[in-house]
Amino acid sequence: MNLNLHLLRVFFEVAQQRSFSRAAEILFISQPAVSKAVRELEHQLDLPLIERGGAKTTKGVRLTENGQALFDHARGLFALERSAMEDIRARVGLKRGKLTLGASTTIAGYWLPVYLAAFCRKHSSVELCVQVGNTQAMKQALIDCSIDLALVEGPVTDPRINAALWRNEELKIIAHPNISLPRKQPELDVEKLNQQVWLMREPGSGTRDVTENSMRTLGIHPQATIELGSNEGIARSVAAGAGMAMLPLPVVRELIMLQEVNALQLPEALSLSRPLYLLQLQDRPVPPLSRAFCEILDISIPY
Numbered sequence: 001m002n003l004n005l006h007l008l009r010v011f012f013e014v015a016q017q018r019s020f021s022r023a024a025e026i027l028f029i030s031q032p033a034v035s036k037a038v039r040e041l042e043h044q045l046d047l048p049l050i051e052r053g054g055a056k057t058t059k060g061v062r063l064t065e066n067g068q069a070l071f072d073h074a075r076g077l078f079a080l081e082r083s084a085m086e087d088i089r090a091r092v093g094l095k096r097g098k099l100t101l102g103a104s105t106t107i108a109g110y111w112l113p114v115y116l117a118a119f120c121r122k123h124s125s126v127e128l129c130v131q132v133g134n135t136q137a138m139k140q141a142l143i144d145c146s147i148d149l150a151l152v153e154g155p156v157t158d159p160r161i162n163a164a165l166w167r168n169e170e171l172k173i174i175a176h177p178n179i180s181l182p183r184k185q186p187e188l189d190v191e192k193l194n195q196q197v198w199l200m201r202e203p204g205s206g207t208r209d210v211t212e213n214s215m216r217t218l219g220i221h222p223q224a225t226i227e228l229g230s231n232e233g234i235a236r237s238v239a240a241g242a243g244m245a246m247l248p249l250p251v252v253r254e255l256i257m258l259q260e261v262n263a264l265q266l267p268e269a270l271s272l273s274r275p276l277y278l279l280q281l282q283d284r285p286v287p288p289l290s291r292a293f294c295e296i297l298d299i300s301i302p303y
Helices: 005-017 020-027 031-045 065-092 105-122 135-143 190-194 206-218 231-239 249-257 288-297
Strands: 098-103 127-132 149-153 161-175 197-200 224-227 245-248 273-281
Touching (some): 065 288, 098 288, 105 127, 105 149, 105 249, 135 149, 135 161, 149 206, 149 288, 161 206, 161 249, 197 206, 206 245, 231 249
Parallel strands (some): 098 127, 098 149, 197 224
Antiparallel strands (some): 149 273, 161 273
16 A cells, blocks of 8 residues: 555645645645545545544544544654755755765875865854875775765776866975985986985875876886885985985975975976866766865866
């Protein structure tokens, strides 16, 4: 047996108003249509819901025992419906809800905080969560729908994902002050750079991909490498004299200012940067909270 919700709604209004005519006014249908709907519901349920044939009372329509039981169920059902609609309206109005972002490690540590603060000031009642991992981990989290949006380093080639350029980030080649780096020259001393130990991120990291591509472009093929799982760890290791590295400027700016590391002076034609991308799942509708965060990032995304 299936319960027709349209007929139930008509019956509920009749029972609540104790009047066929007032129910018709509220539902914007004719009184005969209300009467027909109640009779049809009784027929479908094979139960009498309205007392008929007795003397009229000042209380108007009277329910049978079965009708009262159904009315009690309907009251709970439509109260839940109202609650659901109120919740949805609040979410559409950005007054409630949860936004889960994914970010690769450098973006989470250096770029994201100012945007998170701006979003929280504007939407203080929204729950905000951030998952942090390398680019491949964030790509998989997006595919698994465990995050709503992702900000990553380097492009992601997957037909299920839309990637929009967010900004470009300057890269620096750094070394310990005891390592003599060549001054700015028309060409790099590639041979000397190849003799150094280079510190690299793990496979799957956007920083690793961009570093390898940039090094190939520059003709750098180091004889020895060390792999670490974070840009901060690499930067501190370089400051300790472990070797050289190519890292985003936000990660090494303070170390350069404190003269704990030196930055290689590249020829202007060889300036290094990497793109940062906003990722979203191709066929997933963009909820209002995600769109609001993209406005904070000053980036447009398709509906």
